[in-house]
C-alpha cells in the first residue's frame with residue numbers, strides 16, 4: 001500500500017494523526033486521546049456554564065495547544081424556557097405511579113443529593129443557549145451538537161474561527177445541515193450508544209457520504225475495533241466517532257461497577273427504548289428498561305418529561321452504587337470492549353488493527 005489509508009481529510013482539518021474521535025464525558029480520557037494523536041470531544045450537556053468553562057481550561061492546560069471539541073445537545077423540540085417544577089407538573093399520574101411501582105418493586109434508593117440529569121441542556125432551550133455562549137466565548141476549536149441542528153450558530157462560530165459538527169441519524173437531517181454549511185457531519189447508526197435513530201451504521205454512512213461533497217463524514221455507531229475503522233473509511237467516511245469504546249478505559253471516571261458490567265456485556269445486553277429520555281436511546285438493560293418494555297407499561301412520555309421521570313431511578317442507583325439497578329449508555333459494539341486498557345493503548349490498537357485489515361485486503365500482510 002503506497003499511501004497511508006488512515007490519513008484522511010479529517011486528519012488535515014483537525015490537525016490530527018489518526019482519524020479517530022473519542023466522545024467522552026471524562027476529561028482524563030479526552031486528554032489522553034488528544035495527546036495520542038487522535039481527537040476528543042468532551043460531552044458537556046450536563047454541566048453548568050461555569051463548569052464548562054473550568055473543564056475547557058483544564059483541557060487546555062494539558063494538551064499543548066492541540067485542538068479539541070465540546071459537545072452539547074440543542075434539541076428544538078423542548079420548551080423554550082421552563083423551571084423544573086413547571087416541567088414536573090406536566091407528568092401524568094399514570095406515569096408517576098408506574099415509576100413508583102418500579103421504585104417499590106426493586107427497592108430503588110432515594111438520590112443522595114442534587115440530580116445530575118436536571119442540569120441537562122436538553123431540558124429547555126434557555127439552558128442549552130447559556131452553555132453554548134461559553135463555547136463561543138472560549139472559542140473552543142470544534143463545537144458539536146449531539147441532538148438538534150447547529151445551523152443557527154454557524155455564523156457566530158465561523159466568525160470566531162470555530163468549526164461546527166452536527167450529529168445526525170437520518171439522511172435528510174444530514175442534507176439540511178450540509179446545506180446550512182456545517183464543517184463536518186457525524187453519521188450515526190442504530191448500533192450506537194445513547195440517543196440514536198433507526199438506520200443502521202452500514203446504511204447511513206455511505207448514504208450521507210454520497211451527498212457530503214468535500215465535507216468530512218464521520219461514522220458513528222458500533223465502532224469498537226480497527227476493523228470497524230477500516231470499514232468506515234471504505235464506506236466513504238473520513239473518520240470515526242466513538243463513545244462506548246472509552247467507557248471502560250483505565251482513565252475513565254465511570255464507576256468500576258459499571259465498567260465491570262460493560263466488560264461482561266454483549267450487544268444482547270443493550271436496550272433500545274424511549275423509556276429513559278423520551279427519545280430512542282441505547283443503554284445497558286436494567287430493571288427500568290425491562291419494566292417499561294412490558295405490555296402493561298404506559299407509553300413513555302416525550303422529551304424532556306420522560307428524562308425527569310427516569311432521573312430519580314438513575315441517580316438513586318448511581319449514588320448508592322446498586323449493581324442490580326445501574327445502567328449506562330452502551331452501543332452494540334460493546335462485546336469487543338473486554339479489558340480495561342489505557343486510552344492511549346485503545347487508540348494505538350485501533351490504528352494497528354485497521355492497518356492490518358487494509359493490508360489483509362490488499363494482500364500485503366504476508
Ligand SMILES: Cc1cc2nc3c(=O)[nH]c(=O)nc-3n(C[C@H](O)[C@H](O)[C@H](O)COP(=O)(O)O)c2cc1C
Nearest residue numbers: 023043146192193194221222223242243244329331
Ligand atoms: C455514556 C454515553 C453518553 C453519551 N452522551 C452523549 C451526549 O451527551 N451527546 C452526544 O452527542 N452523544 C452522546 N453519546 C453518543 C456518542 O456521542 C456517540 O455518538 C456514540 O457513543 C457512538 O456509538 P458507539 O457508542 O457505538 O461508539 C453518548 C454515548 C455514551 C457511551
